Amino acid sequence: MVYPDQPFPVLVERIAWLEGLGFDQVFLPDHSSDLRDPRGTWFDSWSVLAAAALGTERITLGTLVANQILRPPAQLAKQAIAIDHLSGGRFDLGIGAGIFPWDHHSVGEIPWSPKERAERFADYVSIVDGVLRGGVFSYTGTRLWVKDIHTVPGSLRSPRLPITVGGQSPTLIRVAAGHAETWNTHGPPGASALEVLAITAEQNRRVDRLATEAGRDPSAIRRSYTIFGPWDPRRGTHGYEEIFERFAASGVTDFVLDWPGERHLEEFERVARDVIPELRGT
Incomplete structure (x- = not known):
């Protein structure tokens, strides 16, 4: 796990060093600011991942975890596909429910209740899963819906790039069991x-x-x-x-x-x- 809390040359150098050490994967978190100190340096992790995709050859890149608060699910899926293609098929998408109030505030949202968070997440992962597979996708859930999402191209890997679900609540564990290739916990x-x-x-x-x-x-x-x-x-x-x-x-x-x-x-x-x-x- 690498935090986006350093200048870009340092971050790219660290990720390349981890690749040289033989690690299989390197992950970045996804928040609007540094969760340890919001006054600290904190770049957009997706931009760091794009730079890392061009600066590495073998190591798999990923999010741990992409934050459902910060972007719509279809847009998240298309960002993941872009990094997947940029890296030559070396991207795994970790997704989490999000919890910190400041992430809500950064997008003009009042923090959700636990029930709303869980219901949104179940819909969110279903939409991401569907969009990642390419083609045309529609979905109507409890909290979220999409209609006629065209995704061209889809993931480099078939039927889609791997999903990791990170979290411990009953809903997140159920979603992981139904959709994910990996379940993550701390x-x-x-x-x-x-x-x-x-x-x-x-x-x-x-x-x-x-x-x-x-x-x-x-x-x-x-x-x-x-x-x-x-x-x-x-x-x-x-x-x-x-x-x-x-x-x-x-x-x-x-x-x-x-x-x-x-x-x-x-x-x-x-x-x-x-x-x-x-x-x-x-």
């Missing part, structure tokens, strides 16, 4: 390390059940954990090796590492070069 904020581990395992089992109910093979849905909160290795309590082992046992297949910062760069590089290659594909 665990409940404020929970202890053991609580995050146990909840992630239970949510993984819920994805299995809901995918089966939706007529999908649960094993076709990857499970992604963004290392966060009490498991953050920069806190000095849990190392990367322990995190990989314990969350893999709970059903996690993919791990998202935060940009380490200068103090932890050496350990981050060690893990990338010496630890991750041995675990890849297990």
